[in-house]
Amino acid sequence: MAPVPPGVRFLFTFNKDQWYRAFTFILTFLLYTSFHLSRKPISIVKSELHKNCSMASELATASGGGASQLPALTSLHTDMDCSWKPFDKNNYKQLLGAMDYSFLFAYAIGMYLSGIIGERLPIRLYLTVGMLCSGLFTCLFGLGYIYNIHSLAFYVSVQVANGLVQTTGWPSVVTCISNWFGKGRRGLVMGVWNSHTSVGNILGSLIAGSYVSSNWGMSFIVPGIIIAAMGVVCFLFLIEHQIKINGVNGHKDMYLQFTQGSTKGGDEEPLLGRETAASGRVPLQQVVVVKSESEPSAISFMGALRIPGVIEFSLSLLFAKLVSYTFLFWLPLYITKAAHLDAKKAGDLSTLFDVGGIVGGILAGVISDKLGKRATTCAVMLLLAAPTLYGFSMISQFGLGPTVAMLLVCGGLVNGPYALITTAVSADLGTHKSLKGNARALSTVTAIIDGTGSVGAAVGPLLAGVLSAGGWDQVFYMLMTADFLALLFLLRLVKKELTSSKSRPISTVE
Numbered sequence: 001m002a003p004v005p006p007g008v009r010f011l012f013t014f015n016k017d018q019w020y021r022a023f024t025f026i027l028t029f030l031l032y033t034s035f036h037l038s039r040k041p042i043s044i045v046k047s048e049l050h051k052n053c054s055m056a057s058e059l060a061t062a063s064g065g066g067a068s069q070l071p072a073l074t075s076l077h078t079d080m081d082c083s084w085k086p087f088d089k090n091n092y093k094q095l096l097g098a099m100d101y102s103f104l105f106a107y108a109i110g111m112y113l114s115g116i117i118g119e120r121l122p123i124r125l126y127l128t129v130g131m132l133c134s135g136l137f138t139c140l141f142g143l144g145y146i147y148n149i150h151s152l153a154f155y156v157s158v159q160v161a162n163g164l165v166q167t168t169g170w171p172s173v174v175t176c177i178s179n180w181f182g183k184g185r186r187g188l189v190m191g192v193w194n195s196h197t198s199v200g201n202i203l204g205s206l207i208a209g210s211y212v213s214s215n216w217g218m219s220f221i222v223p224g225i226i227i228a229a230m231g232v233v234c235f236l237f238l239i240e241h242q243i244k245i246n247g248v249n250g251h252k253d254m255y256l257q258f259t260q261g262s263t264k265g266g267d268e269e270p271l272l273g274r275e276t277a278a279s280g281r282v283p284l285q286q287v288v289v290v291k292s293e294s295e296p297s298a299i300s301f302m303g304a305l306r307i308p309g310v311i312e313f314s315l316s317l318l319f320a321k322l323v324s325y326t327f328l329f330w331l332p333l334y335i336t337k338a339a340h341l342d343a344k345k346a347g348d349l350s351t352l353f354d355v356g357g358i359v360g361g362i363l364a365g366v367i368s369d370k371l372g373k374r375a376t377t378c379a380v381m382l383l384l385a386a387p388t389l390y391g392f393s394m395i396s397q398f399g400l401g402p403t404v405a406m407l408l409v410c411g412g413l414v415n416g417p418y419a420l421i422t423t424a425v426s427a428d429l430g431t432h433k434s435l436k437g438n439a440r441a442l443s444t445v446t447a448i449i450d451g452t453g454s455v456g457a458a459v460g461p462l463l464a465g466v467l468s469a470g471g472w473d474q475v476f477y478m479l480m481t482a483d484f485l486a487l488l489f490l491l492r493l494v495k496k497e498l499t500s501s502k503s504r505p506i507s508t509v510e
Contacts, residue, residue, distance in 0.1 A: 103162060175442045381417050
């Protein structure tokens with residue numbers, strides 16, 4: 001018999017379980033990439049909404065125009081299609097900040113409920129409905145341009161609705177990925193997997209930037225169509241759980257998709273019929289696993305809060321996410337004003353911040369796995385981020401090279417702790433030993449941590465809109481203060497890790 005080629009031999013040794021793991025990893029990565037892809041356009045479009053008004057104001061100032069020149073300037077204003085009402089006033093930064101706040105505040109409130117609801121519904125259906133609705137509301141925002149809508153109430157309402165439905169995403173994908181991957185190298189796996197956040201931001205910037213100058217409505221419609229299409233993919237292909245069936249006629253373990261059912265009295269039917277089990281064949285139809293009365297119930301909100309480390313990491317994330325989301329929603333506009341670039345170039349340059357975020361998230365995961373100290377890893381990165389934020393505030397004084405380097409470094413240090421807490425730490429706490437094997441707490445714990453962080457995400461862009469009116473320096477002072485507060489809430493856990501006699505993974509959360 002001819003020898004088996006190495007590539008084919010690899011396919012045989014890569015068993016079904018590993019294929020399912022890889023498939024779930026890639027699919028959930030793409031699903032949440034589409035969530036962030038649909039959130040990014042608003043930050044790219046901001047500089048376009050008020051772009052021409054700024055130009056008209058600069059012309060008026062440069063010409064020293066007085067009352068006699070007002071008609072001419074008004075005519076110029078109209079001919080240039082100055083800005084998109086209602087963002088044509090001097091308080092446009094506050095109005096843009098209000099739009100950010102409406103989305104993020106709804107997201108923060110909805111997140112606390114989303115985890116509790118998600119634990120009681122099939123993840124696949126829950127996530128699918130959320131993605132389809134998010135696609136609808138994202139497209140609606142873009143249709144405001146197509147149908148010439150200038151009502152602030154319309155845009156705020158769409159943002160609120162979109163914020164609520166987008167809360168279906170994070171608890172669902174984290175629960176799903178944690179069902180398939182154990183604790184062994186969770187920091188590394190989650191670090192690589194969480195790069196979907198930055199990948200989505202990059203793709204969202206590129207897509208929105210392609211249309212922003214000609215038709216900013218398409219900057220929302222295209223991402224809306226993409227997330228809705230991914231919702232259909234989720235419904236068709238997502239495998240929520242892993243079931244291990246041992247010893248069927250000496251075959252290797254098999255891993256099957258299942259849905260939960262129920263029967264009176266909690267009786268259970270065998271997973272495989274007697275004839276099927278004897279023959280070793282698995283039927284093509286879906287396997288139904290019946291929920292018995294002895295199955296652990298979903299954890300309560302207060303029960304999740306009592307898990308050691310949940311409160312500390314939640315409060316730390318509140319301020320870490322405040323910093324991260326202020327950059328997410330305001331960085332392109334800041335680059336436009338500070339570096340005097342147009343909206344597309346500023347959006348392209350801002351993607352370097354997300355590239356740095358990818359590297360930072362992976363490094364945080366690898367280091368925390370190696371040292372077994374999640375809180376300490378986050379604390380060191382937060383400590384290093386503060387001087388970097390100060391340097392970033394002087395971006396207008398840099399050339400292109402130093403600006404690129406600053407974007408990469410700042411992105412890594414800002415997003416590293418945020419990525420680690422929302423993924424590996426959340427998964428660790430959701431499977432804490434105090435739960436005695438009840439894995440149904442994972443969605444609630446994830447929602448509490450990310451929901452608390454989302455409060456900071458809502459407050460940060462709003463404060464940036466208010467403070468930027470008095471100069472961008474005030475915004476960066478606010479970001480540095482938030483960075484130190486995020487560090488402060490981790491100090492107790494850091495002390496516990498450093499004084500522990502054992503160095504093992506997730507020492508503060510076990």
